[in-house]
Each structure stands twice: as C-alpha cells, then as structure tokens.
Amino acid sequence: MMLSKLTKASLLISLTTSSLIFATAASATDPSSSTSLNKVVNAGQQINHSAAKSQQKVNTLTNQAQTKLQQFHVVTKEVDGLSVYNQQMQAQLDSQMTELAQLARSMEEVSIIERQISPLMARMISTLDTFVTLDVPFLPSERTKRVEDLKTMMNRADIAVSEKFRRVLEAYQIEVDYGRTIEAYSGILPIDGKKMDVDFLRIGRVSLVYQTRDGSRLGEWKQSSKGGEGQWQALSQDYRLGINKALRIARKQLAPDLIMVPVSINETSTQAE
Structure with a gap:
C-alpha cells in the first residue's frame, strides 16, 4: 500500500511538472492562454499539497506499524518467558504431588509403627526395671526414680511417641555408661x-x-x-x-x-x- 501511494504521488508531481512546462511554452507564444496557465498552476499546487498530506499519512502509518512491530516482539518474548516459567512451575507441582503421596504413605506407616513401638517401649522399661533391681546397688534412688519416671511418662498423652522412645534409649545409654566409668x-x-x-x-x-x-x-x-x-x-x-x-x-x-x-x-x- 505504501509503495502504491508513493508511486501515485510521484506520477502526479511528474504530470504537474510536465503540464507547467507545456503551459509555459504555450503562454510564451499565445498571451491569451494566461488564464489557463494560472488554473494549471493552481491545480498543480493543489496536487502537490494533497501529495504532501498523503506522504504525511504514509509516514504516520509507517511509524505506527514500526511501533506495533516492536510491541509485538516484546510481547512475544514475554510469552516465551512465561511458557518456560509455566513449564518450571508444572515440574515443581508434579514434584510436590509426588512428595505429598510419599508423605501420605509415610503417615500410614507411622501409625503402624506407633502401634508396635509402644509395647516395645513398655517391655524395654520393664527389662530396665528388672536389671536395676538385680544389678550392683549403686545410686539406687537415682536409678529407681529414672525407671519410675519412664513408667509415668508412658501414660502421658502430651508427650510424642518419638520423645518417649528417645528418653527410653537415653536411660539405656546412661546404664551402659555406668559400666565404663x-x-x-x-x-x-x-x-x-x-x-x-x-x-x-x-x-x-x-x-x-x-x-x-x-x-x-x-x-x-x-x-x-x-x-x-x-x-x-x-x-x-x-x-x-x-x-x-x-x-x-x-x-x-x-x-x-x-x-x-x-x-x-x-x-x-x-x-x-
């Protein structure tokens, strides 16, 4: 479209110039043609003015097209970046879903372990009680109190199973340390x-x-x-x-x-x- 308008404007200017040359030559030989020459000149000026306006419109449209093209490139880059970001987020989401599934299985296993570990701890405390009773009678009050505290702890609901197990193992470790000090x-x-x-x-x-x-x-x-x-x-x-x-x-x-x-x-x- 732009080339077509430019071509038309060039043709109009060429025709106007040719008409002026022809009219000037004619007026030099025929004085009666002055009025016609003035009309031709006015028409040429109007054509030139119209061509200038057309050229301004062409320039404006060209600038707008370049601006839109730049905006298109910017938006295209943003779309590409968002596409990569969405792929990363989807990979993280898939990983989180896998982890949630593993946690759900672990929670089921924990409940089974809790049901099994409580009787184990009770047996461990009973064994420790018997061992302290039959062992060499050093620090009798301290060692007996430690066992009684473990028995009391087992009936408390505000202490986690993991903490109970840690304390039972700690009591065993203390008894082991007695043998080398x-x-x-x-x-x-x-x-x-x-x-x-x-x-x-x-x-x-x-x-x-x-x-x-x-x-x-x-x-x-x-x-x-x-x-x-x-x-x-x-x-x-x-x-x-x-x-x-x-x-x-x-x-x-x-x-x-x-x-x-x-x-x-x-x-x-x-x-x-």
Missing part, C-alpha cells in the same frame, strides 16, 4: 543396725566399695553368682590406702593412676590393678 558419691548405709555416713566408690560394675567418713570401716558389695541377692561384706584395712586414692581420682582430685581395689564379679573375690 569411675564414680565417688556419699550416702547412708546401714552397718550393724546403724545408719552411717559413708563414701561409695564405684568402678564400672566390677567393684562397689564403701568407706566410713572416719575410715574405720571398709566394705564391698558381693554380687551373688547363683541368682540370689548380693550383700555387703567387710574389707580389710589393707585396702584403705588404695580406696582413698581411688576416691580422690574419682573426684578429680588426683590424676588417673594405678589403683588397688577389690573386684567383685561373683562370690570369689580377687584384686585388680
């Missing part, structure tokens, strides 16, 4: 019908001895090898220096060193360095 603590022990203040020394689970505060009496726990109840037995004063040294080491008052204490694994007493 040395410890000194004070307490009351009935001796010959009298309650006396004593210092207890525990070396793992292989030795539990006591010494009165004045050091006049020593004793060790004899664990029965026949399944019966153990008992306290008096120790010779020969162990006094070794026990005093071990007590100071357990209280971190001395650096670790070799110690001489009785070891009571069964009813046969031996010595250990």
Whole structure:
C-alpha cells in the first residue's frame, strides 16, 4: 500500500511538472492562454499539497506499524518467558504431588509403627526395671526414680511417641555408661543396725566399695553368682590406702593412676590393678 501511494504521488508531481512546462511554452507564444496557465498552476499546487498530506499519512502509518512491530516482539518474548516459567512451575507441582503421596504413605506407616513401638517401649522399661533391681546397688534412688519416671511418662498423652522412645534409649545409654566409668558419691548405709555416713566408690560394675567418713570401716558389695541377692561384706584395712586414692581420682582430685581395689564379679573375690 505504501509503495502504491508513493508511486501515485510521484506520477502526479511528474504530470504537474510536465503540464507547467507545456503551459509555459504555450503562454510564451499565445498571451491569451494566461488564464489557463494560472488554473494549471493552481491545480498543480493543489496536487502537490494533497501529495504532501498523503506522504504525511504514509509516514504516520509507517511509524505506527514500526511501533506495533516492536510491541509485538516484546510481547512475544514475554510469552516465551512465561511458557518456560509455566513449564518450571508444572515440574515443581508434579514434584510436590509426588512428595505429598510419599508423605501420605509415610503417615500410614507411622501409625503402624506407633502401634508396635509402644509395647516395645513398655517391655524395654520393664527389662530396665528388672536389671536395676538385680544389678550392683549403686545410686539406687537415682536409678529407681529414672525407671519410675519412664513408667509415668508412658501414660502421658502430651508427650510424642518419638520423645518417649528417645528418653527410653537415653536411660539405656546412661546404664551402659555406668559400666565404663569411675564414680565417688556419699550416702547412708546401714552397718550393724546403724545408719552411717559413708563414701561409695564405684568402678564400672566390677567393684562397689564403701568407706566410713572416719575410715574405720571398709566394705564391698558381693554380687551373688547363683541368682540370689548380693550383700555387703567387710574389707580389710589393707585396702584403705588404695580406696582413698581411688576416691580422690574419682573426684578429680588426683590424676588417673594405678589403683588397688577389690573386684567383685561373683562370690570369689580377687584384686585388680
């Protein structure tokens, strides 16, 4: 369309120019043709004016077309970007749906595990209770209270199953640690019908001895090898220096060193360095 209008305008200008040349030549030979020449000139001016207006319209339409083309390119890029974004969002949505399905299956499995783990924890606590009762009687109040707290915890609905299981395992871990540590603590022990203040020394689970505060009496726990109840037995004063040294080491008052204490694994007493 643009080329067609430009061609027409060029033809009109050419015809106008030819007419003017022809009219000028004619007026030079014939004075009576002045009026006709003026009309021709006016007509040419009108044509030129109309052509200029047409050219302005053509320029305006061209600018508008270029602007629309640029806008089209911008919109096309936005559409392409949105298409890529939608693909990414769809991939994330598919992944989330897969994860939701896995969570739903996990929740079903958790409910099954919860039904199975509660009886397991009850058996573990019962076993721990029996073990503490039959074990060497060190820290009896503390260890018994720990077991009783676990029993109370099992009946509480405000504690999650995972937390209950963690506490049961923690209690087992504490009992395991007792078997590889040395410890000194004070307490009351009935001796010959009298309650006396004593210092207890525990070396793992292989030795539990006591010494009165004045050091006049020593004793060790004899664990029965026949399944019966153990008992306290008096120790010779020969162990006094070794026990005093071990007590100071357990209280971190001395650096670790070799110690001489009785070891009571069964009813046969031996010595250990």
